[in-house]
Amino acid sequence: MTLQKNVLPTLSDFSFLLVSTAKDRQRLMEVYRSVREQYPKNEIIVVYDNNEPLYLSKEDSNLIEVSTMEKVYVSTGYNIALSKCTKSYFVFIHDDTFIAPMFLENIIPHISETTFCNFTAVEPPVFGDSTTIQKPIKDFGRTMDTFILDNFNKFAKNYIETLKEKTIASPFGGFFMAGSVKSILSIGGFDETFKPYFYEDSDLMVRLHLSGFRFVQVLDSLVYHMVSLTSRVDVDSSKIEEFTHNLFIKKWKVEFEYFKNLTMLQGIPYKNIPIKIKCINCNNQLEEYLSLYSEDSTIEVEVDGSKLSKEDLGYLQSLSYIIQDTSLEGSYSLGSLNINFS
Numbered sequence: 223m224t225l226q227k228n229v230l231p232t233l234s235d236f237s238f239l240l241v242s243t244a245k246d247r248q249r250l251m252e253v254y255r256s257v258r259e260q261y262p263k264n265e266i267i268v269v270y271d272n273n274e275p276l277y278l279s280k281e282d283s284n285l286i287e288v289s290t291m292e293k294v295y296v297s298t299g300y301n302i303a304l305s306k307c308t309k310s311y312f313v314f315i316h317d318d319t320f321i322a323p324m325f326l327e328n329i330i331p332h333i334s335e336t337t338f339c340n341f342t343a344v345e346p347p348v349f350g351d352s353t354t355i356q357k358p359i360k361d362f363g364r365t366m367d368t369f370i371l372d373n374f375n376k377f378a379k380n381y382i383e384t385l386k387e388k389t390i391a392s393p394f395g396g397f398f399m400a401g402s403v404k405s406i407l408s409i410g411g412f413d414e415t416f417k418p419y420f421y422e423d424s425d426l427m428v429r430l431h432l433s434g435f436r437f438v439q440v441l442d443s444l445v446y447h448m449v450s451l452t453s454r455v456d457v458d459s460s461k462i463e464e465f466t467h468n469l470f471i472k473k474w475k476v477e478f479e480y481f482k483n484l485t486m487l488q489g490i491p492y493k494n495i496p497i498k499i500k501c502i503n504c505n506n507q508l509e510e511y512l513s514l515y516s517e518d519s520t521i522e523v524e525v526d527g528s529k530l531s532k533e534d535l536g537y538l539q540s541l542s543y544i545i546q547d548t549s550l551e552g553s554y555s556l557g558s559l560n561i562n563f564s
Contacts (some may be wrong), residue, residue, distance in 0.1 A: 229334070244277055322378035393431075
């Protein structure tokens with residue numbers, strides 16, 4: 223596949239992709255209207271997760287609504303949307319996310335078939351109140367009864383005027399992301415084993431980065447995200463997150479934070495080296511966690527659970543970077559860990 227690096231898209235080249243359970247029809251309708259207000263002719267694709275009725279405008283020729291008769295969740299839902307997309311570029315949005323003025327216009331100068339853009343999400347202080355340039359914290363409401371789009375739009379205009387730069391290098395696109403449809407499909411889209419939700423975006427970022435794609439955060443392309451009104455409202459969300467986190471560890475043998483901070487930000491090559499972990503004096507919970515990293519190998523790491531420190535656990539979680547030379551022989555110590563090469 224030949225990728226064109228410097229050909230700028232136009233506004234009409236973008237399709238907005240959304241997966242929704244449609245539990246809050248009013249909010250879904252307002253998200254749709256906010257996009258239509260700025261971009262009356264852009265393609266919008268809505269995939270209804272386990273929902274047959276179609277709720278939006280039947281008179282909108284640039285709206286594609288897809289019903290499903292089963293739970294498709296995020297991974298499958300966005301893959302369906304990507305398969306229906308007729309445009310060259312996509313934007314992932316949520317049914318609790320509202321775009322600010324000049325949203326697409328500010329993305330266009332920075333996006334290409336080799337570079338994905340993640341836009342900046344303004345959020346209420348649900349998971350903390352520390353504002354950053356990547357994620358400004360400002361409460362404009364978490365329900366349609368309290369949210370006023372015009373207030374957010376005024377904030378966005380003033381906020382953008384304070385920015386000293388328009389972009390920063392970014393290691394993580396996630397779901398606040400826009401990019402080339404051809405490029406994301408070239409690595410297979412989302413891995414649908416990550417369901418119902420969580421870590422499907424982390425897995426996508428790993429595969430995109432290892433395939434040579436890069437990311438930039440567009441600071442002046444803003445959305446307001448009401449925050450976790452989909453996955454986090456599930457009473458079992460913590461159990462679900464633990465399950466998909468384990469899927470990620472088993473697949474990549476490294477915590478995503480290490481991959482992001484070392485491979486994406488520092489440029490250290492990622493190597494998925496098979497390692498056998500032998501656990502002694504470990505409780506069932508620790509042994510079960512360590513088994514996710516372990517597979518048959520000529521490299522064996524002996525872990526003494528009674529001596530394991532937080533630093534030692536960090537070593538285990540970053541073994542893909544610590545062990546770069548598989549030609550070594552003999553035994554080595556790393557904290558309280560014993561590493562044997564045979």
